[in-house]
Amino acid sequence: MTFSAQAPAEPIGAVDLMKALRAGVERAASPKETGGKASSFFGKTSATAKPSAKKRIRSAPKxxxxxxxxxxxxxxxxxxxxxxxxxxTRDDLVKALAAHL
Incomplete structure (x- = not known):
């Protein structure tokens, strides 16, 4: 068996992954065609955005x-x-437990 050497293929340009990542982030952060505000990487619309409401935790009924x-x-x-x-006393226990629970 004989093997013949082939000429090396032309080099392919390597993809710059950081460049592609930056471009993707910029596209995601840019305003949409609908004219809406751009959202940042973390989903906030701007520095003056209204903070979200705090969730209330319901306590168990006393x-x-x-x-x-x-x-x-x-x-x-x-x-x-x-x-x-x-x-x-009994009344002291009621008060202490009510304050603790």
Missing amino acids: EDLSGLSKADLYKKAAAANLHGRSQM
Whole structure:
């Protein structure tokens, strides 16, 4: 078997990846044909954009502690690791648990 050498193919121009990335980012940030405002890389429309509203976290409904016995209140206070619970009256336990929960 004989192999013949072929002439090397003409070199292909290498793609500059950073140049392509910059061009893509610029296209994404430029105003659209519809005339709308350009959005930046992070999706904000401008430096004077109105900040988004904070999401409210709903708290669990407060448990009605007034109907519980002192023993039940003490168990809840122990589970909540309230200090001084052994010296508290029933009303003190209700107040302390309500403040803690």
